[in-house]
Amino acid sequence: ETGVTQTPRHLVMGMTNKKSLKCEQHLGHNAMYWYKQSAKKPLELMFVYNFKEQTENNSVPSRFSPECPNSSHLFLHLHTLQPEDSALYLCASSQGLTSGSSLDTQYFGPGTRLTVL
Amino acid sequence: GQSLEQPSEVTAVEGAIVQINCTYQTSGFYGLSWYQQHDGGAPTFLSYNALDGLEETGRFSSFLSRSDSYGYLLLQELQMKDSASYFCAGGYGGSQGNLIFGKGTKLSVKP
Numbered sequence: 001e002t003g004v005t006q007t008p009r010h011l012v013m014g015m016t017n018k019k020s021l022k023c024e025q026h027l028g029h030n031a032m033y034w035y036k037q038s039a040k041k042p043l044e045l046m047f048v049y050n051f052k053e054q055t056e057n058n059s060v061p062s063r064f065s066p067e068c069p070n071s072s073h074l075f076l077h078l079h080t081l082q083p084e085d086s087a088l089y090l091c092a093s094s095q096g097l098t099s100g101s102s103l104d105t106q107y108f109g110p111g112t113r114l115t116v117l
Numbered sequence: 118g119q120s121l122e123q124p125s126e127v128t129a130v131e132g133a134i135v136q137i138n139c140t141y142q143t144s145g146f147y148g149l150s151w152y153q154q155h156d157g158g159a160p161t162f163l164s165y166n167a168l169d170g171l172e173e174t175g176r177f178s179s180f181l182s183r184s185d186s187y188g189y190l191l192l193q194e195l196q197m198k199d200s201a202s203y204f205c206a207g208g209y210g211g212s213q214g215n216l217i218f219g220k221g222t223k224l225s226v227k228p
Binding site for chain 1: 121152158160162217
């Protein structure tokens with residue numbers, strides 16, 4: 001248990017569906033992240049929220065929409081996905097730093113295994 | 118953009134020592150982390166090097182050489198439970214804390 005939970009753990013959806021992934025952290029952290037993990041590819045950073053403000057959006061298609069209502073919760077809203085979006089979606093949190101020159105250890109949730117039919 | 122290179126697979130036997138190498142691009146780089154991920158599990162933090170040299174944490178050690186743009190994770194006294202994927206991740210300037218991950222090295226420990 002890392003203190004980061006994700007629901008659901010598994011999700012199967014059609015291309016016309018709308019669904020949301022939820023992440024909650026119980027560590028008192030100020031930064032939260034969404035990553036996509038596909039087979040044989042590196043972990044891809046999708047979104048970063050630092051102190052509830054979105055600070056990174058790494059050219060993610062608009063069919064993925066993040067929401068961070070508070071520093072403990074992070075959502076990823078999904079709509080009109082494509083089969084190539086099938087992957088493990090990982091949420092992470094970290095303390096959050098005001099300086100960009102030191103490492104902020106990230107704690108990962110167990111992920112949501114998404115299958116798009 | 119930045120990318121990190123590491124071997125895709127390594128196999129070793131119980132009790133042995135294995136070294137997993139990682140090379141990275143230097144622009145904006147400030148440190149190298151290592152994460153472990155068991156099948157079906159979440160990545161978990163192992164170690165971090167901001168300065169050149171060796172950092173030791175029990176059976177695991179991590180090394181960084183900035184002049185060579187290279188680091189490695191050293192696993193000693195291998196156990197079956199060490200079978201997992203190991204990711205190096207570079208910290209790069211810009212937004213705080215953001216990591217660029219390598220593709221991961223799948224370590225298989227045999228009896």
